[in-house]
Amino acid sequence: MTKKNILLVCGGGASSGFLAQSMKKSAKTQGLLVTVEAVGDSEIEDYIDEKDVVLFGPHLRYMESELKETMSEFDSIPYDFIPDAYYGALDGEGTLNFALSLIAK
Template sequence: MKNILLVCGTGASSGFMAKNIRQAAKARNIEIGVKARSDSVVEDYIEDIDLLLVGPHLSYMLHDLEDIAEPYGVAVQIIPKDAYGELDGDAVLDFAIPFLKD
């Protein structure tokens, strides 16, 4: 099973997004783990994930997050603004899948 960590400033909006991604994955019979946390705890989870998805409002942190993730081979991507704003779990799942391939 692949694991995704979503981060936003406090973990609140990403919590709703994580739930919607889990629902979208379940509807498609895709086994995936999705957690949402604050950006301040990324280092606590980085060893256990395959993809780090970042809220678009935190795009200024991209390089710092890539520096944290790179030693673990974890991809870091900014969630598309429209999908994030609409809490569109299907769209974010579609966006994430290519980054989860082995």
């Protein structure tokens, strides 16, 4: 299995940092090769290289048109907003599975 590189994006990076740790634990439990990085929305372009998927915190929906514009430069990379239920519960397994399903599309 090839390593999957996931980028989480939120406002400041704090809550997504906790979610990233939870996703890493879930990946380890499942025996998956995954890297997860969490960054603030102003840093997307600095971290997007080599990523397989980008997930945005649900609270960034107000920036959806800006984010679509930014992501249009990287049209081969799938992206979506993390479902509220996963984000609110810091559900690493659910978020990881969601990310992997986007990569598989």
